[in-house]
């Protein structure tokens with residue numbers, strides 16, 4: 001593991017220490033990051049004006065690949081459809097560090113009044129809608145392009161290798177397709193060379209620009225997709241005894257599922273959420289239908305609890321259906337694992353975050369019930385996923401539009417801190433791992 005080897009060295013990275021052999025590396029990184037800031041903002045605006053949905057990030061990927069090639073990197077395109085993987089070999093020996101940014105936008109119609117607001121439209125689930133970088137992945141791409149430029153300019157003194165993952169479809173691939181981080185890994189992203197650690201960040205409106213937030217251990221939930229199909233027997237609405245009513249059975253199942261978290265989960269140890277988000281059945285006031293379909297989600301931070309909740313969902317749904325003469329079919333997909341920040345790696349890199357953001361600007365935050373497919377990279381090697389504040393300081397935080405809102409907006413002054421964070425995490429990890 002990482003920490004025992006570097007425990008002594010970690011002390012040298014404490015906030016406030018600006019002298020010593022590393023100070024000039026940090027200074028060079030900051031000078032170069034400041035020089036690239038304007039370009040990062042311009043890239044972000046260009047990508048924001050041209051958002052692309054998951055696994056369809058063709059223009060974005062071409063922009064990224066051209067930039068990385070111009071920096072002289074080895075570049076592999078078409079990973080998991082539109083992903084880009086690049087390798088930057090430093091001039092000195094050292095570990096392989098992976099940095100990840102996601103590239104996809106969402107089917108959201110932008111309502112932010114900006115000269116570079118998205119006007120892109122698409123068909124989504126049969127309806128015309130806008131496409132918008134409503135989760136800020138445009139900034140992630142731009143910041144990692146900036147960090148790639150800074151690190152490549154420092155190549156000669158870089159003690160190790162940097163692997164860049166520009167990932168498609170974080171929000172999920174199109175229905176029926178594979179995609180995202182899991183497919184990138186399947187297609188060899190974590191090999192040749194294999195990274196020792198992986199870093200990533202996510203911009204968010206819940207914190208002010210200029211701040212970083214982190215959470216050691218399980219930081220973001222696993223997000224499972226739940227589908228329950230209740231099969232009854234169609235009959236006339238006036239004569240329910242002639243069939244089996246799946247609407248009543250589905251209603252009982254919805255209520256039964258509420259008892260999982262409220263009666264069965266030890267909430268002093270682990271939170272969990274079970275939500276039914278959609279019910280679809282029946283088409284006329286006097287017909288009891290054959291079938292009701294329900295969809296929902298399960299959120300947990302612990303694999304054992306995750307399995308236990310799944311087991312209880314099946315038992316409750318199937319048991320209630322059986323008791324009523326119906327049949328319940330339960331399907332649970334697991335597109336997102338728990339995003340775990342390796343506790344030792346987090347501890348090791350915390351001084352870097354504090355030094356880069358400054359005193360009082362690094363927040364230990366609560367767990368997030370949202371999910372991230374960065375989790376798949378962090379299942380392979382120790383990972384650290386940092387939250388970057390994106391809201392203009394002084395804004396009333398109770399009125400801020402969250403990520404995924406059509407009114408989500410980013411204060412671009414946050415981007416330089418993002419570039420510096422990615423760059424310094426890489427440099428500090430490499431230096432601590434024994435480089436110079």
Ligand SMILES: [Zn+2]
Nearest residue numbers: 135171403404
């Ligand atoms: Zn999102």
Ligand SMILES: [Zn+2]
Nearest residue numbers: 135137170202
């Ligand atoms: Zn996101």
